[in-house]
Amino acid sequence: MREALTVLFDLLERRWLPVVTRDGPDRVSLRGALERAHEVGLAGRPEDHAALLRLLLALYASAARPADAGEWDAAWRSPALDAGRIGGYLDDHADRFDLFSPTRPFWQCAALSEPNREADVLEVASWGSGTAQFASHLLLPPQPMAPRDAAVALVLLQSWHPGGIQSGHRDDPASRAGKVYGGKASPLSSITHLRVTGRTLKDEILLNCPPGQRSPGDRPVWEREAPAPPMLAREPEGPLDLWTWPTRRVRLFSDEDGHVTDVAVHDGDRPADPGAAAVRWDPGAAVTARGTRLAITDAGHQPLPWAAARLLAPEPDSGGCAVLEHLVAAAERGVLPTSSTWEAVMVRAEHTTAHRAALSGIVSLHAPLGPAGVLGDPARRAALAEYAGLPWAVQRQITRTASAALGILSAIAAARPGLSLAAHLPYAWERFAANPGEEAEDWVRALAGAVDRVADSSGGDLMAAARIRTDALLALPAPLDPPEEGH
Known part of the structure; x- marks a missing residue:
């Protein structure tokens, strides 16, 4: 034995939590993290x-969870977390x-x-x-x-x-x-x-x-x-x-x-x-x-x-x-x-x-x-979610058509890197999500361009490529001009 x-090693007082401050990486205690939550960020x-x-x-x-939306809004607008309630709670349980x-x-x-x-x-x-x-x-x-x-x-x-x-x-x-x-x-x-x-640990909490x-x-x-x-x-x-x-x-x-x-x-x-x-x-x-x-x-x-x-x-x-x-x-x-x-x-x-x-x-x-x-905005939010669902709908169609046209199992088709729509959409969603109202058409065109690149990855089978391209584009919301060659 x-x-x-x-x-x-008192976790309330000793510096162990990794954070980021204005001066760079640092460590703070649990008490310090909550007291300074408005000026640090959690790291790791x-x-x-x-x-x-x-x-x-x-x-x-x-210690201080807001009971309803009104209390939460007040906590959000406050410059810092409720130090009085939190400090009192930590003191009450300091031996743990x-x-x-x-x-x-x-x-x-x-x-x-x-x-x-x-x-x-x-x-x-x-x-x-x-x-x-x-x-x-x-x-x-x-x-x-x-x-x-x-x-x-x-x-x-x-x-x-x-x-x-x-x-x-x-x-x-x-x-x-x-x-x-x-x-x-x-x-x-x-x-x-x-x-x-x-922006800060306070916001994130x-x-x-x-x-x-x-x-x-x-x-x-x-x-x-x-x-x-x-x-x-x-x-x-x-x-x-x-x-x-x-x-x-x-x-x-x-x-x-x-x-x-x-x-x-x-x-x-x-x-x-x-x-x-x-x-x-x-x-x-x-x-x-x-x-x-x-x-x-x-x-x-x-x-x-x-x-x-x-x-x-x-x-x-x-x-x-x-x-x-x-x-x-x-x-x-x-x-x-x-x-x-x-x-x-x-x-x-x-x-x-x-x-x-x-x-x-x-x-x-x-x-x-x-x-x-x-x-x-419920209508704009629903539209954002609908556009977020397009890659799944298109990918399902790509997998289904590729499986039939290439004579391979669906699981194999889904796992092929070249048949992954996501692999051909670098940063397209990030650009769209930053400004959904202005970038919606570009997002759909990016999806169409990705479909074209997926079709070209079908192993040199021109008939399979044509089927994949045609079927996958049908999953997009509106007819589009074909992507420019090389895009």
Whole structure:
């Protein structure tokens, strides 16, 4: 048995969160991030950003979430977040944010007394199969991890860790030969997550935190009792619970300098269906009409920057995202300047198996949404969403015709890079979304030009090319002049 050294690292006061300031990259504490949210931006890779933002959302919503649209509008117009309410809340729970507390380590299980992994288990690269091929540093002896980096890594592990077989604690009755089977993927690993970007962290917190009341029983991890080691089957009780979901029982073990050298990791809380739970409670979950994760790349792994705007369609079969609905409502109320343009960042975990037992990567996508004046006008917003749906309609026709004309399976046709419409539309959506009213015709012409290039990629079969071109152009809204040669 190994006792963790009591080396304090107070996440409310120590500088560990990566941010961007006017002077460049920096680190701030949780308290500092919320106090200075109006003058800093959250930094990090898209997958880091998404996980850390959800932690900050849970803190803000626990302390000062606006109850309705009127309170939200007042918070948006205020120069800073409500420091009084937030500071009082943090003071009330200050004993729950020490990374190395012997009794209540943050987002960990104090009852774990024996490490079973080295510090490199905290690295996202270690959660895939055969990862040493792509992360050769994992073949070297792991180095102690600085506490500020370990704090970030802990948030990522609880947010992104894949499912499958997990290490079982000796006190867990579900453990068999030291393993627990059927482990569930963490919340972010189970959905396509969308966040609306903002100029500052204050803007980003408010844009991604729709107003509302706390659900009965909904508490973040620091308001809950310390967990026991065994895996626990239960369902999230609200967004605060989900944003800080204890996917794994974890404990960090440090040396005398406070650097993490070893880690205990076992299965944690387990919902029946992590994806369904996340869709129910996470306002950033972006889903199709069937409730499944929204695709942000096509079958050939080309990005689809129009994916978020398609969710703005008024039809019930267009899918949705509560954060987007919140942005639209703010635009309709006139709180956002009509000329301001908005963008979403979407992240989605890709796994090596259907059981989501190992990560093959985390894909990110910047998705322009257009000006607030368009988002706030139902007719113009519907038109924007309709134009965002055109690439899907055209791609479906390309795949269908190419499959028949070339005598290949639809799945093979969809995965061919040359038959990907998205591969032939560099920055076209970005130009259109910046000014939908003036660029609509150019967007349709760009789609037609992409169709022409796709047809020319059909392997030299002139008849197949002609069929692909003709059928795909029929999916566009109006007859167009043929694209100029070479375009």
